[in-house]
Amino acid sequence: MSEGVTQARYRVTGMDCGACASKIDTALRRVPGVSEVAVSFQSGVLSLAHDERVDEAAVTKTLSKLGFGATPLAADSVAERPADTAWWKSAKARATLLCGLAVAVAYGVGQLFPPIERYAFIAALLVGLIPVARRAFAAARMGSPFSIEMLMTVAAVGAVIIGATEEAAAVVLFFLVGEMLEGLAASRARRSISDLANLVPKTALVEEAGEIRTVQAEVLQVGEIILVRPGERIAADGEIIEGAGDIDEAPVTGESVPKAKVAGDTVFAGTINTTGVLRIRVTAAAADNTIARVVRLVEEAQESKAPTERFIDRFSRVYTPFVVLFAVLVAVVPPLAVGAPWQTWIYRGLAVLLIGCPCALVISTPAAIAASLSAGARRGLLLKGGAVLEGLRHVTAVAFDKTGTLTQGRPIVTDIVAFERSEDVVLAMTAALERGSTHPLAVAILDKAKAQGVSIPPAFMAKALAGEGISGNVAGETTFFGSPKAAVERAPINPAKAARIEALNAEGKTVSVLVVNGQAVGLVALRDEPRPDARKGLSALTARGVRTVMLTGDNARTAAAVGDRLGVEVRAELMPQDKLAIVRALQAEGLTVAKVGDGINDAPALAAADIGIAMGGGTDVALETADAAALHGRVSDVADMIALSKATMRNIYQNITVALGLKVVFLVTTVIGVTGLWPAILADTGATVLVTLNAIRLLRWRPV
Known part of the structure; x- marks a missing residue:
């Protein structure tokens, strides 16, 4: 970090889509003194670097003007998660309910007193539109003139001007309902990784000088001895020093069968001691335990955009101004060119303006990637970013180390x-x-x-x-x-x-x-025997048309014996430079190569491969090297990673089809006069909600 530069992190509320994150990014980059900005709507976290000209108040004030709340986080915090609240207690829900009540009252007033119906609906409209308009103009001043709030404001005001007051009020209400649903869907997507962080118990029993006392798990220090009774969750990464028991590691690694552990074995925070009393020596502080590191790496991965996501971002920057220009042309060209009715075509132009919001398109990719990264992490598949997740589907060859990867790593x-x-x-x-x-x-x-x-x-x-x-x-x-x-x-x-x-x-x-x-x-x-699932995992890759090769420094006879049992191509008696050469030779054949190892040896080959995958049980190396890590070290995890990648891309293509398809349909029907303002806003908010819900399906992904 440069001298005089401060790193800060904030938990942001009210940020429910990629467009929200984009507005925050654009606004903060215009603040003097801010040098770096990273916004992840998936995790709801803002990270930025700034000098002494910027303080916490300046950041929170900027976000408040855009309609977002912000709470400072510790620089390395992963445990501070937003508390779950009832949906009807959120600010967006309250605004929606208030606007809905106002529209209902306006409708009643219109039935009882027809002469003032127009004014009643204008009042109801203002209840919902004023907060939206304030956010719209704030975003415009901060560099985002084509926000959905601005399009909504222009369309609503325009509808009032041409006399469609009742429709304008209903459109604002539908818009608020859509925003509320987006918030609910986004919070559901975030909850998966939040639930993972919350697996670690809040307290632990510490043994000191022969006495047992209860302390907060977050203050546990390396070297302390904790006592874990049957049925309790383990509060820290550690090593068993006394006792034996079956440990349910499903919450961390996805393993369905508890593992028998004895003195000398390692255990992970968040796992469950099902039998026996264990005395455990803490080996990692709360901020560095397995779950904390997984959550931190997943949040970082969610901020790493996939190629498809970057393309969608670039496309939306051109798409939105184009649609605004198209809406203007729809409104003015027919009246000027052929004398068509101004009111009719202005109405259609306003509807086109609403259809043009890119929210559903912008969220189509990151929502799916965020859900997939969370689903993978909960099953022990740690993928470091959207680019890795997307790239795995192209893998056509996998080069495995032998010792500790295809085999147990111990005789x-x-x-x-x-x-x-x-x-x-x-x-x-x-x-x-x-x-x-x-x-x-x-x-x-x-x-x-x-x-x-x-x-x-x-x-x-x-x-x-x-x-x-x-x-x-x-x-x-x-x-x-x-x-x-x-x-x-x-x-x-x-x-x-x-x-x-x-x-x-x-x-x-x-x-x-x-x-x-x-x-x-x-x-x-x-x-050194093969892992129990090694043959099954290799067969799964072969069935997908992926070539498998074992690279080892062992003698040819030992390597051949293992290769024959597993049915894998063998290259033996290799030095690290030989493995690197083989990876490059496979790439020269036109193959996309994944290299699988323990994250320590053969660094040149791991670096040269298109995707590097570390095998390990939650070690620092397994988590922090290569592009991906299989936390519970199963060979079948590699095939599962490829399957998750392909499932994610199918989901993304479905989302893009829905987002663009609905817009094309409603653009055409609006221009020819079949649909109007109500269907237009439903096309936008409806598509956004559909895309988000479709992405959330990936949270339930299971390996086949």
């Missing part, structure tokens, strides 16, 4: 082979030697022993032998566990045993031999 025991003694004894003696080690292979063996309930005997004088394995004394017997090459030096391995070792190696497994008192008594094979 597990796949085979225990007993040549002598039993499998349980082989596992127990192996675990005895490995106990205390943090090596991934040792951890896998100890996990296997624990899972099978094997009793582990004590080991003495255990020591690691560099490049060979580990030796020691287990239950009074001299024991060695290590590579087949090192085992051969300590015990004879006959051809049958050697063949078994070779067969396991051919399957891409790491094999270690257990030698006891100079005799090879068994072996243990380990492998």
